[in-house]
Amino acid sequence: KERAYLIADLSDPSNPKQAGLWWIPGTKEGEETPPDWMPFPGEHFHVHGAIPHGDRSYVALVDAGMAIVDISDISKPKTISRIDWSPPYGGYAHTTLPLSGRKLVVAVDESVKYDCQEGEKRVWLIDIREERNPVIISTCPVPQGDFCKRGLRFGPHNVHENRPGSFQSENLIFVTYYNAGLRIFDIRNQYRPEEVGFFIPPPPEGQKAPMFNDLYVDADGLIYVTDRIKGGLYILEYTGPSIH
Numbered sequence: 001k002e003r004a005y006l007i008a009d010l011s012d013p014s015n016p017k018q019a020g021l022w023w024i025p026g027t028k029e030g031e032e033t034p035p036d037w038m039p040f041p042g043e044h045f046h047v048h049g050a051i052p053h054g055d056r057s058y059v060a061l062v063d064a065g066m067a068i069v070d071i072s073d074i075s076k077p078k079t080i081s082r083i084d085w086s087p088p089y090g091g092y093a094h095t096t097l098p099l100s101g102r103k104l105v106v107a108v109d110e111s112v113k114y115d116c117q118e119g120e121k122r123v124w125l126i127d128i129r130e131e132r133n134p135v136i137i138s139t140c141p142v143p144q145g146d147f148c149k150r151g152l153r154f155g156p157h158n159v160h161e162n163r164p165g166s167f168q169s170e171n172l173i174f175v176t177y178y179n180a181g182l183r184i185f186d187i188r189n190q191y192r193p194e195e196v197g198f199f200i201p202p203p204p205e206g207q208k209a210p211m212f213n214d215l216y217v218d219a220d221g222l223i224y225v226t227d228r229i230k231g232g233l234y235i236l237e238y239t240g241p242s243i244h
Contacts, residue, residue, distance in 0.1 A: 003027070003046035005059055007074050022069055022077035023047070024061060039063060040087060048110075051161060053098045056080075056131070058105055063091040066107055068131050083126060083134040090119025095159050099170040103129045104190060111155025111178055116148035121155035123175055125190050140173070140193045143180040151208030152229075153178040160217045167217035172196075172243040174217055179209035182225055182236065186243050197240040204231040 004027075007020035024045050026033025039045050043063035050059040055072035065084030069077050085091070094110035105128055109121035123140040147154035160167065160174040173185040173193075181200035187193045203209050204227060213228035223236040 005047045005050050005057070005069070005077070007071065007077070020071065020074040020077050022057075022059070022079075024064060024067075025079075037064070043086065043091065048093065049095055051095070051097055053100050056098070058096040058098045060093040060096045060107070062093055065091070065093055066096045066105065066126070066134070068128065068134065081132050081134055083136070085124065085136060087119065090121045090155075092121065094157060095161065097159050097161055098128070099162075102170050102190070103127065104170075104187075105134070106159055106173055106187075108156045108159045108175060110157050111153040114152055116154055118155075123156050123159070123173070123185070123193075125187060125193065127190075138191050138193055140175070140183075140185045140187075141195050143177060143183060143195075143198070145180070147180050150179050152211050154180055156183075157212070158214050160215055160223075163216075165219060167219055167221055169243065172238075174215055174223060174238075176212040176215050176225060178211050178213075178228070181210060181212050182215065182223065184238060184240065186241070188243065196243070197238055199234075199236055201231065201234065204229070206230060 004023035009017040009019040025037045045064040048060040048062050050057045057069045057071050059067045063086045067082045068080040071077050092110045095108045097106040105126040107124040111121045125138045127135045127137045157176045171188045175183045177183045184197035185193045186196045201210050207230045211228035213226050215225045217223050225234045
């Protein structure tokens with residue numbers, strides 16, 4: 001069933017209107033699925049989220065990977081390309097963050113099952129210098145430890161999205177990693193990302209493990225992180241190496 005990317009006209013906030021719509025081919029009711037968009041058994045293809053930049057939008061498609069969409073005519077969004085890494089990897093692309101100055105996208109898979117009962121989830125770096133042919137060039141290091149035995153979910157979920165007015169960096173990436181807490185990566189060398197900081201709180205009362213869910217880094221560098229279940233809000237500060 002269709003779960004689409006909708007572009008809204010908010011020029012009159014009291015009367016929002018649909019200005020454009022893009023969907024995965026074959027997910028609209030009555031539409032046949034093209035062979036190159038056919039999911040593997042058990043996969044879910046739908047739009048999860050999108051981050052626009054200029055006349056392009058970078059759309060996370062759960063088990064269908066990422067699409068680069070031309071929104072120069074917002075009434076008629078068009079697919080430029082798609083890249084998909086599931087299978088063999090676990091998929092469930094959650095957020096696709098463009099780093100336009102470096103022609104990169106940071107793609108974050110979401111862990112969705114407890115105790116690692118799923119395919120491997122990663123934080124990917126994708127080269128988009130040729131937008132018609134995006135290429136995965138590296139992944140961020142996976143936290144080491146017995147996280148699969150600590151309970152709940154282990155794996156990435158979300159990334160700080162460099163929204164206007166927030167902390168801006170194309171070299172320092174902040175990722176929530178469920179029971180592995182907050183992870184911070186230096187991607188100055190896009191072929192060899194390095195972890196430069198992390199924070200894992202004690203389990204909240206009545207909860208097996210932390211479940212760091214969403215985050216926002218303000219212009220002063222304070223990191224606001226929410227727990228998915230009972231942990232509430234954490235306010236943190238990065239104290240690692242200066243990354244410009």
